[in-house]
Structures are given as structure tokens and as C-alpha cells.
Amino acid sequence: MNGIIGITMGDPAGIGPEIIMKALATPLLSGRKCIVIGSAEILHLVQDKGLSPALDxxxxxxxxxxxFAPDVVNVIDIPLTDPAAFRFGEVQAQAGDLAYRCIKKATELAMNDEISAVATAPLNKEALHLAGHHYPGHTELLAHLTGTKDFAMVLYTDTLKVIHVSTHISLLNFLKNLSQERVATVIGIADSFMKKAGFEHPRIAVAGVNPHAGENGLFGEEENTILNPVIQAMQEKGLDVSGPCPPDTVFLQTKQGQYDIVVAMYHDQGHIPLKLMGFYDGVNITAGLPFFRTSADHxxxxxxxxxxxxxxxxxxxSVELAVKLSNI
Incomplete structure (x- = not known):
């Protein structure tokens, strides 16, 4: 791997351009092997408005x-279709389309081994859809572009890591679609991802679906009918898997070092504790892709x-972690 990180602009009407420029101006990232994939005109506008330090x-x-030199920002230009109509802080189709084109270009570069990892600034789902790109978010878009069938969202901090069985679906649909196959797949992705991230023997905790992990069927049967058989099967394969664990304690236990990663059942079960414990230092990762992808978790x-x-x-x-993961 060449260690080059591609940074996608995300939605240019949002905070993506500003946080990219501010990030690349810091001593931690200045001069690093990073390439921005986005609108050069927008980056110049960030500086013209005095929103970031002056960079070349x-x-x-x-x-x-x-x-690659201090205070130099390399950018592969992905222009707006109608710069005169661009509006700050508003949902608009051309902004969603630019975000899509940035991701598509970054994916091509990563699949061709021209860059080692991708760090994404946030996009807006409504703008993405207005532009005709009907994906729930980055995770599903990247999976489609890379032809990846088995993938999962990971939220990552130094002290808490969470992988999700489901993300952008309703709770009702989550319960309807919860299966042994999907849970087994995510446990397997968690084990593989953590090993790639440097954990030789990952300790995986599986959160329950129901309060107190069902309390032996008192509060629900999903633990007995779905989770327990899968956990036992994965243990027999040699994976270090525990659970089902009560969701109200397992995240704290993991933060304290009892486990390395939690398998959360649905979006908010995993997102709420991680964002509470590490809102600003949390990174969103798509596990299962052919390359590492990290993202600011907001x-x-x-x-x-x-x-x-x-x-x-x-x-x-996000960029620091992309650098770290691509060099393991």
C-alpha cells in the first residue's frame, strides 16, 4: 500500500469543506499523504471567507x-454543476450529486490501489436522494460501488468500538428481518475487521435485543431463538464471542476493557452510547469493503x-485512523 488517504468532500453545503481544511492545517495532518476529492472552487471559497487557515x-x-508538503492541500477537482446557484447550509440536488461523484471517484482510486484508504466528510441523505442517488447513506453506497455483499457499520473510538447488525431501517423492520444468518455474518465481519485493526484475538460481545437480554424469555424470545444458537456456533468455530449481553451494561463493560467490540442490534442501540462517550473522537467505518473507509461520525x-x-x-x-489502519 502507498499510504495515501483520499478525503471526500461530502456535501459542500455542509461543514465538510470547512472541517477538511481545518483538519489539514493541523500539525497532525499537515504534509501527510492526503488527497482531497472534491470541488477546488469550494475549498478556495472556504479560505476566501476566512473559515480556515491559509493553505496552498x-x-x-x-x-x-x-x-505532499506542509500547508499544501492536493485536490482532485470534482466541480459543482451550477456554481452560481450554490447555497450555503441548504439541501440541494447539485450538492448531493457532487457528494456522490466524490465517493465514486474515491472508490475507483481505492479499487485501483492508487490510494490506500478513504476518509469521508458527511453527506446529506436528502440531497443525495434529490440528485437521484437513492442510497440510505455512505455505507450502502460504498457497498454498491464495490460490489460488497457482506458489510456492516462500525463506530470506533480508542475505548469503545461498536458494529451494527442493522442501521438505517425502522425498529419494526429490524425485528421482522432479524435472522441468525445476519447476526453470524456481522460477528464474522467484526472478528475479521478487528484482526485487520491489530487485535490478535478480538473479544466480541453480542448485545441482546430486549431489556436485560430477554431475561430467559420473560421480555422476548429473540435471544433464545436467534442469538443464542448463533453465539454457540461462532464459539465452536473458535471465535471469542460472549452474550447475549444486557444492552444497558455491555457498552460500559466494553469501555472498561472487558470486551474489544460490541455487536449492536440496531442503529440507536449502538450510536447512543458511543456518541455519549465519544462524540467528537468517534469515527464511522464501513467494515467488509475491499479497502478501509473512515468517516467523521456526525x-x-x-x-x-x-x-x-x-x-x-x-x-x-478519521484521517488519523485511516492512516493507522492502512499501515497495519
Whole structure:
């Protein structure tokens, strides 16, 4: 691997351009082997408005043209379709389309081994859909572009890591579609991902579906009919899997070091504890792809976009983790 990280702009109307520029100006990332995939015009506008420190924006056509030096930002230009109509902090189709094209270009570069990992700034799902790209989010879009069948969302901090059985579906549909096959797949992805991340023998905790992990069927049968058989089967394969664990304690136990990663059953079960414990240093990772993809674990924040108030900490952590993972 060449260790080059591709950073996608995300929705240009949101905080993505600002946090990218602020992140690349920090001593941690200045001069690192990073290439922004996004609108060069938007990056210049960030500087013109005084939203970031002054950097040398170096537009390139190919990865091999990049100049990695302090205070230089290499950018493969993905232009807006109608710059005159662009609006700050608003949902708009051309912004969603630009976010899509950035991801598509980054995926092509990663699949061709021109970059080692991808770090994504946030996109807006409504804008993405307005542009005709009907994906629930980055995770599903990247899976489609890479032809990946088995994938899962991981939220990652130094002290808490969570992988999800389901994400952007309703609780009702989650219960209807919960299966032994999907849970087994996610446990397997968790084990493989953690090993790639440097954990030789990952300790995996599986959260229950129901309060107190069902209390032996008192509060629900999913633990008995779905989770227990899968956990036993994965243990027989040699994986270090525990559970079903009561969801109200397993995240704290993991943060304290009892486990390395939690398999959360649905979106909010995993997102709420992680964002409470590490909102700014949490990183979103798509596990199961042919390459590492990390992302700032927050949204486009239209309410503060283009005001200078955006905090780049999660973007910095996202790029740092992409560098770390691509060099393991």
C-alpha cells in the first residue's frame, strides 16, 4: 500500500469543506499523504471567507501529481454543476450529486490501489436522494460501488468500538428481518475487521435485543431463538464471542476493557452510547469493503455550516485512523 488517504468532500453545503481544511492545517495532518476529492472552487471559497487557515490549494488530475508538503492541500477537482446557484447550509440536488461523484471517484482510486484508504466528510441523505442517488447513506453506497455483499457499520473510538447488525431501517423492520444468518455474518465481519485493526484475538460481545437480554424469555424470545444458537456456533468455530449481553451494561463493560467490540442490534442501540462517550473522537467505518473507509461520525450540520463554528476533531481522528489502519 502507498499510504495515501483520499478525503471526500461530502456535501459542500455542509461543514465538510470547512472541517477538511481545518483538519489539514493541523500539525497532525499537515504534509501527510492526503488527497482531497472534491470541488477546488469550494475549498478556495472556504479560505476566501476566512473559515480556515491559509493553505496552498494544489489542483491535480492524477494521484501521482500530488505534492505532499506542509500547508499544501492536493485536490482532485470534482466541480459543482451550477456554481452560481450554490447555497450555503441548504439541501440541494447539485450538492448531493457532487457528494456522490466524490465517493465514486474515491472508490475507483481505492479499487485501483492508487490510494490506500478513504476518509469521508458527511453527506446529506436528502440531497443525495434529490440528485437521484437513492442510497440510505455512505455505507450502502460504498457497498454498491464495490460490489460488497457482506458489510456492516462500525463506530470506533480508542475505548469503545461498536458494529451494527442493522442501521438505517425502522425498529419494526429490524425485528421482522432479524435472522441468525445476519447476526453470524456481522460477528464474522467484526472478528475479521478487528484482526485487520491489530487485535490478535478480538473479544466480541453480542448485545441482546430486549431489556436485560430477554431475561430467559420473560421480555422476548429473540435471544433464545436467534442469538443464542448463533453465539454457540461462532464459539465452536473458535471465535471469542460472549452474550447475549444486557444492552444497558455491555457498552460500559466494553469501555472498561472487558470486551474489544460490541455487536449492536440496531442503529440507536449502538450510536447512543458511543456518541455519549465519544462524540467528537468517534469515527464511522464501513467494515467488509475491499479497502478501509473512515468517516467523521456526525452529520452535515447545516445550522452552523459556513459560519466558522465547525469542530474538525472527528475529521482529524478519521484521517488519523485511516492512516493507522492502512499501515497495519
Amino acid at each position: 490549494i494544489h489542483t491535480i488530475e492524477q494521484v501521482e501529481d500530488a505534492v 452529520g452535515t450540520a447545516f445550522d452552523i455550516a459556513w459560519t466558522g463554528k465547525a469542530n474538525p476533531e472527528s475529521m482529524i481522528t
